[in-house]
Every structure is written in structure tokens, then in C-alpha cells.
Amino acid sequence: MSWLKLFSRFTSSAWKATPPSLRSFKPVQPSSPFSSSAIAGPSPVGLPPTTPGKEKPRLVVLGTGWAGCRLMKGIDTSLYDVVCISPRNHMVFTPLLASTCVGTLEFRSVAEPVGRIQPSISTAPGSYFYLARCKSIDSDNHTVECETVTDGTREDALKPWNFNVAYDKLVIGAGAEALTFGIEGVKEHAIFLREVHHAQEIRRKLLLNLMLSDVPGISVEEKKRLLHCVVVGGGPTGVEFSGELSDFIIKDVTERYTHVKDYIRVTLIEANEILSSFDVRLRQYATNQLTKSGVRLVRGIVKHVQPQSLILDDGTEVPFGLLVWSTGVGPSPFVKSLQFPKSPGGRIGVDEYLRVPSVPDVFSVGDCCGFLESTGRSVLPALAQVAERQGKFLAGQLNQIARAGGGYANCAGEIELGPPFHYRHLGSMATVGRYKALVDLRQSKEAKGLSLAGFVSWFVWRSAYLTRVISWRNRFYVAINWLTTLVFGRDISKI
Amino acid sequence: MSWLKLFSRFTSSAWKATPPSLRSFKPVQPSSPFSSSAIAGPSPVGLPPTTPGKEKPRLVVLGTGWAGCRLMKGIDTSLYDVVCISPRNHMVFTPLLASTCVGTLEFRSVAEPVGRIQPSISTAPGSYFYLARCKSIDSDNHTVECETVTDGTREDALKPWNFNVAYDKLVIGAGAEALTFGIEGVKEHAIFLREVHHAQEIRRKLLLNLMLSDVPGISVEEKKRLLHCVVVGGGPTGVEFSGELSDFIIKDVTERYTHVKDYIRVTLIEANEILSSFDVRLRQYATNQLTKSGVRLVRGIVKHVQPQSLILDDGTEVPFGLLVWSTGVGPSPFVKSLQFPKSPGGRIGVDEYLRVPSVPDVFSVGDCCGFLESTGRSVLPALAQVAERQGKFLAGQLNQIARAGGGYANCAGEIELGPPFHYRHLGSMATVGRYKALVDLRQSKEAKGLSLAGFVSWFVWRSAYLTRVISWRNRFYVAINWLTTLVFGRDISKI
Numbered sequence: 001m002s003w004l005k006l007f008s009r010f011t012s013s014a015w016k017a018t019p020p021s022l023r024s025f026k027p028v029q030p031s032s033p034f035s036s037s038a039i040a041g042p043s044p045v046g047l048p049p050t051t052p053g054k055e056k057p058r059l060v061v062l063g064t065g066w067a068g069c070r071l072m073k074g075i076d077t078s079l080y081d082v083v084c085i086s087p088r089n090h091m092v093f094t095p096l097l098a099s100t101c102v103g104t105l106e107f108r109s110v111a112e113p114v115g116r117i118q119p120s121i122s123t124a125p126g127s128y129f130y131l132a133r134c135k136s137i138d139s140d141n142h143t144v145e146c147e148t149v150t151d152g153t154r155e156d157a158l159k160p161w162n163f164n165v166a167y168d169k170l171v172i173g174a175g176a177e178a179l180t181f182g183i184e185g186v187k188e189h190a191i192f193l194r195e196v197h198h199a200q201e202i203r204r205k206l207l208l209n210l211m212l213s214d215v216p217g218i219s220v221e222e223k224k225r226l227l228h229c230v231v232v233g234g235g236p237t238g239v240e241f242s243g244e245l246s247d248f249i250i251k252d253v254t255e256r257y258t259h260v261k262d263y264i265r266v267t268l269i270e271a272n273e274i275l276s277s278f279d280v281r282l283r284q285y286a287t288n289q290l291t292k293s294g295v296r297l298v299r300g301i302v303k304h305v306q307p308q309s310l311i312l313d314d315g316t317e318v319p320f321g322l323l324v325w326s327t328g329v330g331p332s333p334f335v336k337s338l339q340f341p342k343s344p345g346g347r348i349g350v351d352e353y354l355r356v357p358s359v360p361d362v363f364s365v366g367d368c369c370g371f372l373e374s375t376g377r378s379v380l381p382a383l384a385q386v387a388e389r390q391g392k393f394l395a396g397q398l399n400q401i402a403r404a405g406g407g408y409a410n411c412a413g414e415i416e417l418g419p420p421f422h423y424r425h426l427g428s429m430a431t432v433g434r435y436k437a438l439v440d441l442r443q444s445k446e447a448k449g450l451s452l453a454g455f456v457s458w459f460v461w462r463s464a465y466l467t468r469v470i471s472w473r474n475r476f477y478v479a480i481n482w483l484t485t486l487v488f489g490r491d492i493s494k495i
Numbered sequence: 496m497s498w499l500k501l502f503s504r505f506t507s508s509a510w511k512a513t514p515p516s517l518r519s520f521k522p523v524q525p526s527s528p529f530s531s532s533a534i535a536g537p538s539p540v541g542l543p544p545t546t547p548g549k550e551k552p553r554l555v556v557l558g559t560g561w562a563g564c565r566l567m568k569g570i571d572t573s574l575y576d577v578v579c580i581s582p583r584n585h586m587v588f589t590p591l592l593a594s595t596c597v598g599t600l601e602f603r604s605v606a607e608p609v610g611r612i613q614p615s616i617s618t619a620p621g622s623y624f625y626l627a628r629c630k631s632i633d634s635d636n637h638t639v640e641c642e643t644v645t646d647g648t649r650e651d652a653l654k655p656w657n658f659n660v661a662y663d664k665l666v667i668g669a670g671a672e673a674l675t676f677g678i679e680g681v682k683e684h685a686i687f688l689r690e691v692h693h694a695q696e697i698r699r700k701l702l703l704n705l706m707l708s709d710v711p712g713i714s715v716e717e718k719k720r721l722l723h724c725v726v727v728g729g730g731p732t733g734v735e736f737s738g739e740l741s742d743f744i745i746k747d748v749t750e751r752y753t754h755v756k757d758y759i760r761v762t763l764i765e766a767n768e769i770l771s772s773f774d775v776r777l778r779q780y781a782t783n784q785l786t787k788s789g790v791r792l793v794r795g796i797v798k799h800v801q802p803q804s805l806i807l808d809d810g811t812e813v814p815f816g817l818l819v820w821s822t823g824v825g826p827s828p829f830v831k832s833l834q835f836p837k838s839p840g841g842r843i844g845v846d847e848y849l850r851v852p853s854v855p856d857v858f859s860v861g862d863c864c865g866f867l868e869s870t871g872r873s874v875l876p877a878l879a880q881v882a883e884r885q886g887k888f889l890a891g892q893l894n895q896i897a898r899a900g901g902g903y904a905n906c907a908g909e910i911e912l913g914p915p916f917h918y919r920h921l922g923s924m925a926t927v928g929r930y931k932a933l934v935d936l937r938q939s940k941e942a943k944g945l946s947l948a949g950f951v952s953w954f955v956w957r958s959a960y961l962t963r964v965i966s967w968r969n970r971f972y973v974a975i976n977w978l979t980t981l982v983f984g985r986d987i988s989k990i
Binding site: 131 | 610656657982
């Protein structure tokens with residue numbers, strides 16, 4: 001096989017040799033603060049543009065969610081130097097995040113370090129991972145401006161600093177933000193369920209409330225408030241979290257917190273119907289299952305959130321000890337700030353190839369992007385499977401571009417691309433607790449197709465997610481966590 | 496065997512029936528704020544005294560360390576109601592805490608919830624676990640005053656409140672505090688290594704510094720500072736942490752953070768000799784091993800700690816990115832505040848039976864107690880094995896007292912006790928990294944005996960601790976963690 005290696009090395013170097021002639025790198029504008037500090041300043045802070053012929057083209061990826069990580073996994077690092085910029089150094093396996101809040105799974109079992117997904121970023125020369133947030137994009141000069149994320153809580157912590165990174169290709173996979181609909185008090189008093197630190201906070205608070213409600217000097221009313229867990233939003237996340245919580249109460253609280261077990265309750269508040277994207281029979285099944293497990297389903301709209309209670313639109317006051325908010329996502333302030341074409345709903349507008357039209361060498365994937373109206377396609381839902389499929393598609397396309405000599409900035413104009421991105425929905429799944437789940441294999445809301453509910457679905461749900469977990473290490477840990485939860489119950493140490 | 500059960504039930508109820516006549520319960524002093532609020536107030540906040548004949552005597556345990564937990568495990572809950580008061584709901588398996596800082600072990604594998612050690616405390620009527628700190632002890636009225644531990648960081652957090660608990664027997668196992676010798680800046684800028692949250696903070700900071708030092712815009716000097724890990728204190732904790740850290744650097748940093756691997760260093764600062772309690776040959780072995788692994792050993796005394804550097808007594812400034820402080824422990828402010836007899840060194844003074852003389856029904860175990868000078872015994876070292884042995888001894892003794900009818904307050908005067916507590920040192924162990932450890936089986940510093948160093952010791956070290964881990968669940972997880980670290984390397988996601 002050594003002749004094959006030699007051949008591939010020869011061909012790849014031949015490919016690398018071609019770009020310079022094709023390339024038309026824009027001259028530096030001295031008026032731009034980014035390019036000047038990155039290139040011309042006395043001590044350039046940041047990564048200057050690559051030098052064709054000497055270096056590989058640089059692919060900059062913003063974000064480490066489903067889309068960005070799947071993209072980096074698929075990128076051929078012999079073609080690109082990869083620079084990943086994200087405020088977290090791991091990907092979160094979001095479908096299993098709800099399970100970590102009550103100790104069914106451990107936090108680390110659902111977090112996958114980026115360095116394990118694409119080892120190059122912390123080992124290859126020219127490839128990097130930067131723990132930072134992107135602040136702005138200067139597409140004229142092919143540069144992004146970033147700010148480091150430091151642990152600002154301690155006095156001896158570093159002050160954040162800014163730096164620039166020049167890119168040949170830029171992929172924006174910066175994700176979306178939890179929607180609060182401008183309701184006052186949500187950000188201050190509710191906990192979202194999107195990151196590992198959210199799950200940690202929920203777990204700490206739940207265990208703290210369970211313990212505090214047992215201490216002398218607390219009234220029955222206050223005890224009931226402390227142990228009232230309210231979930232707002234009846235989408236898959238809200239339903240799965242409610243299901244996990246009721247499992248925790250039925251199996252663990254009744255056995256291990258007998259003094260307070262009669263006071264704990266779960267309420268799920270939804271303005272419309274729960275699991276609205278699912279088949280109507282599955283919705284009914286989920287409603288029955290949740291009610292059977294003791295989850296109170298309330299139809300209502302939250303008007304206002306106070307530190308220890310929320311107000312519904314009919315004026316009802318609902319006291320709570322724990323409030324989890326999951327009413328979908330919308331564009332983040334960073335996405336809103338970009339002067340790019342936008343899709344309906346305010347996401348970054350992309351064409352069928354996930355390119356941002358009129359902005360050369362910029363692509364977008366995942367929850368932060370949406371098809372432009374001009375494509376005639378509708379904006380895809382903010383789902384892990386959409387993001388993952390986009391990441392995979394774009395990795396292939398970028399590899400193809402680099403192989404055809406279009407890897408460097410401003411030189412991919414004439415390269416022929418393959419078929420455009422096409423999304424085929426594989427179905428939806430959600431667990432409702434007590435070894436029961438829903439599996440909806442219809443391709444869209446209107447289509448007909450297989451839908452299942454019950455124990456078999458639960459088994460399908462667990463098996464499917466176990467195979468989707470990225471690394472063997474975490475696959476192993478998820479299986480071990482499930483086993484120990486079954487044998488020993490959930491872990492209740494508040495650390 | 497059913498006749499045996501019947502017999503034992505008969506005899507135990509016979510024992511329970513005797514106490515009232517023996518008992519001389521003190522009349523309530525209306526001047527005392529504790530007893531009045533606990534018994535006579537309009538809304539008594541707290542647990543009032545037990546009623547002999549109706550209830551079991553109440554054993555109050557302060558603390559959930561090695562001593563308190565071993566004691567609760569050994570207590571016969573058919574004889575006592577157990578009320579445990581502690582600011583944390585779990586016991587920490589301290590000898591393995593250093594391994595969690597670098598991801599060799601997971602945090603939860605070394606934390607054991609109290610409810611798993613003694614399930615009665617959260618299930619039996621009359622037994623409780625209170626997440627609180629003891630503020631003072633009113634031994635005249637057999638009451639402790641406590642304050643709840645709430646999560647005071649959020650605006651909607653509960654304010655802490657006070658409550659009283661009357662006891663029949665009180666065991667103080669509240670532990671000790673890290674010593675800083677009054678050196679300025681230690682508490683603000685160094686991290687101790689005594690609780691799980693300390694290990695979490697060390698891990699977060701280590702990973703943060705590794706990532707930040709790779710970001711553009713940082714000088715070589717600053718990079719070196721960020722990646723300089725300084726450990727102060729050459730006892731077993733400091734040495735084991737240094738060993739783990741050098742293992743992490745040799746195996747994981749060099750593979751996964753190649754850009755910065757040449758900048759990371761570990762320095763261990765000790766005023767005298769490292770591992771001073773170990774055999775001289777073992778000390779030499781440890782010194783060689785650590786040096787070989789790249790740990791720089793510095794003899795010096797820290798004079799002053801600043802946010803990003805420390806000053807030694809010879810004036811040298813040592814910049815650091817991470818500072819871990821482990822220079823032994825001393826009496827906590829709570830122990831200092833108690834108006835009880837004290838041992839040399841300021842610990843709670845106890846006799847050979849671990850009773851606090853002149854204070855009826857009060858016992859003390861673990862790092863917070865020491866033999867009184869009058870016993871002619873020397874104060875035992877603050878070791879897990881001392882605390883555990885004391886907890887076990889006292890559990891047996893308290894069971895014996897209750898069986899003889901002395902369980903209630905003020906009625907154990909005439910009960911004959913068995914042999915006093917006798918401590919026999921089983922030996923010391925410490926790992927120095929790279930599959931090497933020290934095992935010193937001498938009974939005291941001056942005695943002769945077996946001492947081992949090397950791989951066999953390391954194997955003994957791991958096996959010994961694996962068998963000492965309290966629950967099967969955690970034993971299983973520690974083994975699994977070790978296995979996955981071996982196969983996949985350490986986890987580096989900063990969550």
C-alpha cells in the first residue's frame with residue numbers, strides 16, 4: 001500500500017500547489033481595526049491570514065454544538081487547518097441532558113470534549129481550539145474578532161482579552177438562544193435546560209430543596225412550595241424532564257426521602273398542546289402517561305415570573321421551588337447583530353449549499369441558520385438531527401472545494417459543487433418516564449407513517465441514543481450509568 | 496432462627512422499658528433561649544426532647560466525615576433515633592480526592608451520600624438528616640443550636656434560619672480546618688484539597704489555564720505563569736496531588752495539548768522534608784520518583800500569597816496559575832468556640848472512652864478531638880483511619896449504653912463500659928504517580944517494620960482503597976473510572 005500513500009501525498013501536494021494562482025487576496029484596509037491589528041500592528045494579536053503554498057487553508061468553525069462538531073469530525077485535516085472558537089470545550093449530547101438532572105446519567109457521560117471529536121485541533125500545528133466567544137465578523141477582510149471566556153468570579157481571574165483570526169473559510173454554527181418571549185423574571189428565576197451547567201444547577205437545587213424541606217422550622221405551605229417543580233413548555237425537552245422527574249420521585253424520593261415524599265409535585269405548563277409535532281395518538285398517550293405518573297398538566301400562559309412564584313394569564317399564582325423553562329429557541333444576540341441576509345425568523349440566511357449568499361467563504365449550519373425565502377424552502381426546525389446532517393453535508397462539500405483547489409479565501413468561485421443539501425426527517429422520539437417512550441417515524445407533521453408508544457419505543461429510544469453517542473468512552477459510560485441506576489438507584493450526593 | 500428473632504425482640508423491648516425509672520431529666524430553665532423556644536414557645540422551632548417510654552433516645556451526630564459516618568453505620572437504629580447535622584449530605588472518600596482533580600476518577604465516585612451509609616436518617620420516623628451547621632451547644636439543656644446551609648448565591652435563594660435540636664447523646668465529629676498559619680492571601684488565592692468542590696475548582700482552573708494559554712495574544716511569560724502549578728505542603732495529600740498532576744501532564748497533556756505541553760510545570764514547596772511521617776528510604780524513593788516525573792521540589796517557607804504569585808522567605812517570587820494548599824489541619828472556629836475541656840493543640844478533649852469529661856452525654860470523634868493531657872496519651876494524628884476506628888468504637892459503645900438502659904439524657908452514669916479505645920496504626924500509604932506508591936507498615940515513626948515502594952506498593956495502594964470505598968456502587972465506579980482512564984485517557988471536558 002505504500003505506493004498508494006506516496007501517490008496520495010503527491011496528488012495532495014499537487015493540489016496544494018495550484019491555489020496561489022487562483023487566489024485573489026484582498027488588500028488590507030488600514031481603516032479596519034481588525035485587519036490592522038491582525039496583520040499590520042506592531043504586535044499582531046491573533047492569527048494572520050494563511051500563506052498559500054506554505055500553509056494549508058484555514059477553516060474557522062464558530063461553535064461546538066451538533067453541527068460544528070459533526071463538521072469538524074468530517075473535515076479532512078490534510079486539506080485544512082481547523083480553528084475552532086467556542087465558549088465551551090465540549091459538545092453536549094442534548095437528548096440525554098434531561099436525564100442528568102436527576103442522576104440517571106452522570107454529567108460527564110453526556111459531554112464530549114472537542115479534542116476527542118477532532119484531535120487535530122489541539123495537536124496539529126496550525127489547528128487550534130480557542131475558548132472564546134466571537135464578537136463580530138469582518139467579511140471584507142476575512143477576519144473574526146473574538147473575546148476569551150475566562151472564569152470571572154475570582155479576584156485572581158484573568159481579564160478577558162480580544163484577538164482576531166483570519167479565515168479562508170468560515171462556518172458559523174453558533175447555535176440559538178432559549179426564548180423567553182420578553183416575559184419578566186424568566187432569566188433571573190428560571191433555569192433553562194441547554195447546557196451541562198444548567199443540568200448541574202437543577203440537580204443542586206432539587207436536592208437542596210429536598211433536604212431543606214425536612215429541616216425543623218419550615219411551614220407546611222413553604223415545604224409544598226420548595227418541593228413544587230414547575231416545567232414551562234411542553235416540547236420534547238419539557239416532557240422528558242417531567243418524565244425523568246416523576247421517575248425520580250416515584251422510585252427514589254419515596255424510598256429515600258420518606259419524610260417529605262408526600263409534598264413533592266410536578267406541574268407542566270404549556271400554552272397549547274404538549275408535543276405538538278407528534279402524532280395525535282402519541283400525544284394522547286403521553287398525556288395519559290404523565291398524568292398517571294403524577295405530573296399535573298396545566299394549560300396556560302405565563303405572564304410574569306417572581307423569585308418564588310409565577311403568575312399565569314388568568315391571574316393564578318403558582319408558587320414553585322424549582323422552575324425549568326424550555327419553550328424553544330430563537331436567534332441569539334450575536335446572530336441578530338450580523339449584517340448578513342436573514343431567513344424568516346431572523347436566522348442567518350443560507351442557500352441550498354448552506355452558503356451565506358453575497359458573503360464569500362461564509363457558511364452557516366445548525367440552529368443559527370435557515371433557508372432564505374428565495375430558495376423556496378421552509379426553515380428547518382431547531383433539531384439535533386438537522387444540525388448533524390448539515391454539519392456532515394458541509395464537511396463533505398468543504399473537502400471537495402479544497403480538493404478542487406478552492407480552499408483559500410476568495411478562490412472557490414468557479415468550483416462545481418455536488419447535489420445541494422436535502423433534509424429527510426428520520427422521525428422523532430421522546431421518553432415520558434416509567435420505561436415508556438414515543439417514536440414517531442412520519443417524515444412530516446402531515447405525512448402518514450409508523451408511530452409507536454410504550455415499552456418497545458422506550459427500548460428503541462435508549463438503543464438509538466446509545467448508538468448516537470459520539471465516543472466509545474461515553475457510550476460505555478451511558479450504559480454503565482443506566483445499569484447502576486437500575487441496580488443502586490440514582491445518586492443523591494449534592495456536590 | 497425465628498425464636499432467636501423473637502427472643503431478641505423481647506429482650507430489646509425489655510431494655511427499652513427500663514430507662515424511665517433510671518432517668519433524671521433536668522427541669523427546663525425558662526431563662527435559656529434554646530430550651531424555651533424548643534419546648535415552651537408558641538411555635539417551637541426544632542426537635543424537642545424525646546419522651547422516654549414513647550420514643551427511642553435521640554442520638555445527634557455533628558458531621559459527615561470518616562468518624563461520623565462510620566459511627567452512624569454502626570449504630571443500632573432499633574436502639575436510637577439518629578439525627579445527623581452537617582453542611583454536606585455526603586461523605587468524601589478523601590484518599591482518592593486528589594485523583595479526581597485531573598479526571599482519573601470522577602467526583603461522584605468519591606462521594607458517598609449519607610443516606611446510603613445509614614438509610615434510617617431519611618426514612619425512619621424520628622431520624623433525620625439536616626443540611627445545617629451547628630452554631631453552639633447548650634450542654635446544660637442538652638440542646639444544639641443550628642443554622643441551615645442554603646445556596647445563598649441566587650436572589651431567590653432562601654435565607655438561612657436557626658433551629659434547635661434536643662439530644663440524649665451528642666457526638667461531635669465536625670472535623671478540622673485547613674491550616675494557613677496566618678499567611679496573608681492563602682484563603683483568597685489558594686485552593687485547599689479537602690472537599691469535592693475544591694477538587695472541582697482545581698480541575699476547572701487547570702483546564703481553563705490549559706486552554707487560555709493557547710489563545711493568541713498571550714506572552715510566553717504569561718503562558719508559563721498560567722501553566723505553573725504550585726503545591727504547598729509535602730504531606731501525603733500534596734505529594735499524591737503532585738504525582739497525579741505529573742501523570743496527567745506526561746500522559747494526557749503531551750498527547751492532547753501539544754501546543755502548550757512545553758510550558759507546563761509542577762512545583763512542590765515544603766518547609767521541611769516531604770512525607771516526614773514515612774520511613775527515610777521511602778522518602779528518598781518518593782523524592783527521586785517525583786523529580787523523575789518532572790516535579791520540581793523546592794524547600795522554602797511561604798511568606799505571602801498574591802493573586803498571581805507567592806513570595807518565599809528568601810524573597811523569591813514564584814508566579815503561579817494554580818496554587819493548591821495542603822499544609823495540614825487545625826481546630827475549626829466552631830471547635831475553638833466551645834467551652835469544653837481541650838487537648839494539647841486546642842482540640843476537644845476526650846478521655847479513653849471518647850467522652851468529653853464533665854459534659855454529660857457528649858462525645859467527640861475524628862480530627863476535632865484529642866486525648867486530654869490527664870489521660871497520659873498523646874493526641875492522635877488527623878488521619879482517616881483514626882477517625883474511622885473511633886467512629887466504629889463509639890458506635891459499639893453507644894449501642895452497649897442503650898442496651899443497658901442508659902440511652903436517654905443524664906442516665907448513663909452507672910453503666911459499666913467495656914475496654915477503652917485503643918488505636919493501633921495499620922500503616923501509611925501514598926502514591927507518587929507513574930504506577931508507583933509507598934507503603935509503610937511500621938506502627939509508629941520510631942518503630943521498625945515492613946516498608947515497600949514501587950509498582951507492587953501501587954497495586955497494594957489501589958486494591959486497599961478499592962476495598963475501603965464504602966458502597967458497592969462507588970467501588971464499581973472507581974474500578975470503571977480506573978479502567979476507562981487506562982483505555983481512553985483522562986476526561987478533559989470543562990463542565
